[in-house]
Amino acid sequence: AQPDLVAELLKATVAAVDVPVSLKIRTGVDAQQINALAIARIAEDAGISLLSIHGRHRAQRYEGQAEYDTIAQVVDVVDIPVLANGDIDSPAKARSVLDHTGAAGIMIGRAALGRPWLFAQIKAALNGLPAPPTPQPHEILALLQKQLTAIYQHYGEQTGVRIARKHWKWYSKQLDIDDAAGFNRLQTASEQHQWLLACAENQITKPNR
Ligand SMILES: Cc1cc2nc3c(=O)[nH]c(=O)nc-3n(C[C@H](O)[C@H](O)[C@H](O)COP(=O)(O)O)c2cc1C
Incomplete structure (x- = not known):
């Protein structure tokens, strides 16, 4: 770890832009070098506005x-808002991490892939409201179609069709569809669209959560 370099980089970044700068860190380098506290203080001193922390050190990767x-x-130890991150995948886990850390909020990564309704479910639970139900398969397929349309528009069809494949992989897990390679062979937005329609029509899907 090079705390002086971290300070230099953060100060330069904050000075270079007119918008608030947030920082995302892990807990440390490895089990012997847990330095999140020191880095957090450096970040606050450098003018960082919000800090997100993944509760693993670098050597752990995702293990x-x-x-x-x-x-x-x-x-x-810091006054800036801190977001807790790592392995949060349900309303109950969100509540327990917030209670345990006292963090200002949470950040969710992998659990939301192919499952974007998780945010609404967690938000409702944190507000003491009934969680919106997990969408039905046909609703999930319609949602994915909408997302893919936005991806094609943003990236263009050629790149969009490729980016769509990872989203299909994530969504198809939610749908309990075993389709290792079928979708990946499709080459156009229209073919992908037809594929989703066929999935909906064949009702080969069932919710697994
Ligand atoms: C597809 C994907 C892309 C990611 N990209 C970044 C990134 O650009 N910068 C970063 O700090 N972390 C990145 N991460 C790590 C996440 O922000 C997060 O710290 C990590 O996945 C642990 O949170 P989770 O258990 O909720 O997934 C990425 C994770 C995933 C799954």
């Missing part, structure tokens, strides 16, 4: 489980 004690310690 093991995220820990939230370090995040709680950071929340105690």
